[in-house]
Amino acid sequence: MKLTIKKDLLLDALNKVSKAISTKNLIPVLAGIKFELKKKKLTLTASDNDITIQTSINCNSDDDFTVESEGSIIIQGKYVLDIVRKLPDKYINIEVVDELKILIYTENSEFNLNGISESEYPNIGLEESKKKVNIKAGTFKSIINQTAFASSNEESKPVLTGINFNIVGDVLECNSTDSYRLARKVVKLDNVSEENYNIVIPSHNVVEFSRILGDDDEDVEIHIFNNKVLFKAGNLKFESRLINGTYPNTSNLLPDDSFLVISTNLSDFYDVIDRVSILTSDKEKNIVTLETNGNMLVLRSSSAEIGRVEEKMPISKNNNEDIKISFSAKYMMEALKSFSTETVDIHFVGEIKPILIKSTEDETLTQLVLPIRTY
Numbered sequence: 001m002k003l004t005i006k007k008d009l010l011l012d013a014l015n016k017v018s019k020a021i022s023t024k025n026l027i028p029v030l031a032g033i034k035f036e037l038k039k040k041k042l043t044l045t046a047s048d049n050d051i052t053i054q055t056s057i058n059c060n061s062d063d064d065f066t067v068e069s070e071g072s073i074i075i076q077g078k079y080v081l082d083i084v085r086k087l088p089d090k091y092i093n094i095e096v097v098d099e100l101k102i103l104i105y106t107e108n109s110e111f112n113l114n115g116i117s118e119s120e121y122p123n124i125g126l127e128e129s130k131k132k133v134n135i136k137a138g139t140f141k142s143i144i145n146q147t148a149f150a151s152s153n154e155e156s157k158p159v160l161t162g163i164n165f166n167i168v169g170d171v172l173e174c175n176s177t178d179s180y181r182l183a184r185k186v187v188k189l190d191n192v193s194e195e196n197y198n199i200v201i202p203s204h205n206v207v208e209f210s211r212i213l214g215d216d217d218e219d220v221e222i223h224i225f226n227n228k229v230l231f232k233a234g235n236l237k238f239e240s241r242l243i244n245g246t247y248p249n250t251s252n253l254l255p256d257d258s259f260l261v262i263s264t265n266l267s268d269f270y271d272v273i274d275r276v277s278i279l280t281s282d283k284e285k286n287i288v289t290l291e292t293n294g295n296m297l298v299l300r301s302s303s304a305e306i307g308r309v310e311e312k313m314p315i316s317k318n319n320n321e322d323i324k325i326s327f328s329a330k331y332m333m334e335a336l337k338s339f340s341t342e343t344v345d346i347h348f349v350g351e352i353k354p355i356l357i358k359s360t361e362d363e364t365l366t367q368l369v370l371p372i373r374t375y
Contacts, residue, residue: 001071022048074116138216152178159245162200258347277329335367
């Protein structure tokens with residue numbers, strides 16, 4: 001294998017696949033990246049058994065890369081990424097000598113690395129399904145940004161560490177919950193899905209995929225299997241395992257009606273909660289108490305060791321009812337951050353009932369935060 005390639009092209013591909021390299025893997029070969037050079041196409045693959053990422057670089061012109069001989073080799077992922085990142089040259093030469101020795105060189109630099117035979121690498125198929133679901137990359141990214149934060153970090157409840165993708169016809173509903181809050185996003189797909197799907201994808205994995213996705217207008221294909229899901233976007237393929245288990249029916253958590261709805265400027269409301277939470281003693285719970293008094297909203301927090309704070313802000317309400325309720329400032333702020341609208345509506349059902357956050361400007365998104373008893 002011998003080629004000369006533009007540094008920027010190679011670095012972009014390495015940055016994508018390196019997300020699947022695990023330093024803790026028990027199988028040493030999985031710390032490497034598989035380079036496969038055929039005709040005018042270089043394919044890079046990396047896997048840690050949990051996710052697999054593959055991307056290919058097509059030689060559209062001699063300016064991109066030139067091939068002297070084809071072949072394949074496994075190169076230690078961490079080192080090849082560092083080398084390519086730090087070399088100052090526009091073009092980089094990669095050559096395999098004596099079958100398992102790799103030369104990475106430019107005009108003034110030369111690195112000699114030990115490679116691993118391709119035969120030792122696990123057989124990774126990355127097969128595609130005949131029945132695929134299509135979605136725009138921009139839509140996919142916003143779904144993940146608006147839901148992933150609410151998933152659980154506790155491995156004792158594995159199914160809650162994922163995002164639930166529920167596809168029926170041309171509607172995709174995504175849910176994420178850690179039992180204390182819920183994020184729900186419902187989007188309409190461009191095409192009707194041939195089958196209905198209800199799967200749970202590890203939250204960490206799907207966040208990683210959304211980060212390496214390119215142009216928002218790019219099409220993302222979702223290929224769903226019994227125990228895995230494959231995302232395909234352009235030259236990028238990303239495969240993740242699925243989490244076994246039944247996701248809870250989150251629809252039961254969403255109240256049908258509310259006795260009080262307040263409307264407020266999102267940015268102002270967020271800033272007030274942020275300031276009031278400064279004096280909360282427990283950074284995890286950081287409890288803030290909200291009280292309505294006519295058309296004024298009063299937010300308070302206190303700590304026996306630190307002191308107390310009170311802030312007021314004007315709001316509009318749908319009736320003359322008032323409420324006093326406490327919640328986690330951290331959870332409320334994360335829920336508010338998921339909206340890109342100017343105003344939000346806060347729906348109250350009762351002092352110990354879930355708080356719903358919605359926006360008339362974006363009806364596809366619903367956030368729910370459970371109140372905290374303070375007595």
